[in-house]
Amino acid sequence: MEFEFEGTVIEWRGPAPFYFVPVPQDLSDQIRALAKTLSYGWGVIPVSGTIGHTSFTTSLFPKDGLYLVPIKVVVQRAEGIELGHSVSVTMTLGPSP
Numbered sequence: 001m002e003f004e005f006e007g008t009v010i011e012w013r014g015p016a017p018f019y020f021v022p023v024p025q026d027l028s029d030q031i032r033a034l035a036k037t038l039s040y041g042w043g044v045i046p047v048s049g050t051i052g053h054t055s056f057t058t059s060l061f062p063k064d065g066l067y068l069v070p071i072k073v074v075v076q077r078a079e080g081i082e083l084g085h086s087v088s089v090t091m092t093l094g095p096s097p
Contacts, residue, residue, distance in 0.1 A: 002092045003027050009071060009085045019076060020068035021089055028066045038093055049091040052079040
């Protein structure tokens with residue numbers, strides 16, 4: 001299942017890389033409904049994502065009723081992403097093929 005959304009980059013002193021994009025509430029609700037079949041534990045869900053021209057794999061983290069997309073440093077550098085930037089995210093749920 002593929003999702004597209006825009007979000008503002010936030011900082012959270014959880015697991016590295018510290019920059020995340022919150023998944024909007026309506027999409028987080030849809031993902032939560034599928035989580036039991038996708039999660040490999042602790043509520044994290046593997047995804048393949050793209051921001052700009054950069055593709056990456058990561059895992060969504062549940063936080064405060066939403067899911068957060070971690071933005072790896074390599075993606076931050078490649079796309080010039082900084083705290084507070086608005087980014088467009090395309091992601092596919094599940095492990096990468």
